[in-house]
Amino acid sequence: MRAVWLLAVVAACGTPPDAGPDPDGPAAPDAPSPDGPGEPLGDPFAALRAMPGTCSADGWCFRWPTPAVNTIRDVYGSGPDNIWIVGQQHTVWQWDGHTWKQHLPPILPGDAPWQNAFFIAGIKRDDMWLHYGHALVQWNGATWRVRDSLPASGNPAYRGVWAAPNGEIWAPMTNGIVRRWRPGAETFDVLDTGCNCFLNGAWGTAADDVYISTVPAGILHYDGHDFRYIHNGPEAFGGFVGFRNDVWGVGSAGNFMHWDGTQITTMPSGLTGPNLTIGVIDAIASDDIYWIANGKRLLHWDGTAIKVVPYTFDGDVEPRGGRIIAGEWWLLGDRGRVFRKAAQGAVHFELVAPLVPEFFTSNQVKALWGTADDNMYLADLVETRHWDGTTMKVIGPASFALSGTRTNGVDEVFGLGWRYDGTSVTTYDLPGLRAVWALGPGEAIAVGNGGLALHYTQGAWVPIATGTTATLRGVWGRDADHAMITGDGGTLLTWDRARPTIATRDATLSTNVDLGPISGTATSTWIYGVGSPTLLHTTPAGWEKLHLLGADGPLFAGADDDVVLATVSSTRIIRWNGWSVVLEDSNYELGNVAAFKVPGGSWWVAGRSGEILTRQ
Secondary structure, three states: OEOOOOOOOOOOOOOOOOOOOOOOOOOOOOOOOOOOOOOOOOOHHHHHHHOOOOEOOOOOEEEEOEOOOOOEEEEEEEEOOEEEEEEOOOEEEEEOOOOEEEOOOOOOOOOOOOOOEEEEEEEEOOEEEEEEOOEEEEEOOOOEEEEEEOOOOOOOOEOOOEEOOOOOEEEEEOOOEEEEEOOOOOOOEEEEOOOOOEEEEEEEEEOOEEEEEEEOOEEEEEOOOOEEEEEOOOOOEEEEEEEOOEEEEEEOOOEEEEEOOOOEEEEEOOOOOOOOOEEEEEEEEOOEEEEEEOOOEEEEEOOOOEEEEEOEEOOOOOEEEEEEEOOEEEEEEOOOEEEEEOOOOOOEEEEEEOEOOOOOOOOOEEEEEEEEOOEEEEEEOOEEEEEOOOOEEEEEEOOOOOEEEEEOOEEEEEEOOEEEOOOOEEEOOOOOEEEEEEEEOOEEEEEEHHHOEEEEEOOEEEEOEOOOOOOEEEEEEEEOOEEEEEEHHHEEEEEEOOEEEEEEEOOOOOOOOOEEEEEEOOOOEEEEEOOOOEEEEEEOOEEEEEEOOOOOOOOEEEEOOEEEEEOEOOOEEEEEOOOOEEEEEOOOOOEEEEEEEOOOOOEEEEEOOOOEEEEO
């Protein structure tokens, strides 16, 4: 018996059961594997662990961890060779019995490419239905097709998708309407439940035995002809699972309901707490049903009572819901976690994905620098590491900025208050630093609070007179003899090797905006305004101002036609392509905090929890 799971106890949407009478006839089974009946199926868990990082339509790919860490909303399978995992940032993965395939379903005209996949359902491999953004799209085994859509405003909106055993597709909506598709039809039927209410998911045992949770709290039942309330609150129930005349639901107060075809009986779970969540796992038989609650607790109905079964799991992110598919447990956790149930011993759930390298950390990577894809430095809130293409090694303390040079195969890296010479780190008592730029071998400029600017030369930090007490936030140089320094209140200073102890005001720019990150190329300079939508860059005619509403992130110029402008708090990469600002799909739902372009190599972008994306 397959059943839907809940992120919270009041959510509800489901999938068709494996058992129970169906007056519309049995569901059409999946066709035999095209590889032949004797071809053994692969291990989907091992294959998922080995799956490479998934990529967006714009070519941004997860490098660490893999395959992704976006929120997974649903796992579904009609059999061992038809398993689907869907979630945020167009996460749509299909297991066909041998390999995992990443899908990029079609996007409605005018929509952004970073749509979210909410729920998926179907009865066979060549007839799958996905709630994707504000559309319903169908997979026929070869191609995707948009079959229905709602306004991009989100009003009304779908509340999941459910497949009846006879192949009908049900999509409840927030306006009390159900869109129903019948096999072979070109259009959807419109079923008015008559409640004029918010529908919060549909599930059933057959096309004439459908349950829909509603807001205000209630349960509608469809018998093949009419909708009628079988529950009118006060507790909201959803997350239905079970068999005909033997249906269970989870309540918003942590209780369970049982429907025997005539009446509802309420049963306490025995669990309490303001943050209690209970998710449905599966109904294997009428006396063998599982739910999962936060706090590392399974709930099991054995036909007599609901009992709590403690469990253990890998890592620090606990499972929160899932399904049992072909006898295997598939549990989901935040940050893209997928777990399986260990075969022996006490109840334990092994982490399958994402593949988390031993060096991976949940700390924000605040700065990146390197000379090649196999020679990168990553600084987070705890330490700085070096990646040589094979191993990751800690080389220094934390830093919010990195810059360096490579001479005769040896790296020299500057952080805020320390210097790495390729072998060891020397630290300096330099409080208040905010940015650093390596001019060349043995030289760097660092800036910080109160107008502080320093020049590292001949093994010592020498003060630079700036003539200001403004907070200095950025430094960058086009060559070894010149540098530009940014700061609050429109501060823009220039440094010249001819006068190494003085930085002078740049009179070409007039603004009161607090200036922050600065980067550039041989022919252009880019400056981002702190806490404002202002982006400044040089043109042959002088400084030009661009407005980037909602942008508040890093800035790095890889080339005149390839500048990453801002990424924080955004599911997109904001990039300058040489003539305009474009919004690209980042393949990551939380936003990014650092960006760096390897000379002649890849873009590296750091996520808010230490994730790394790359793009050629």
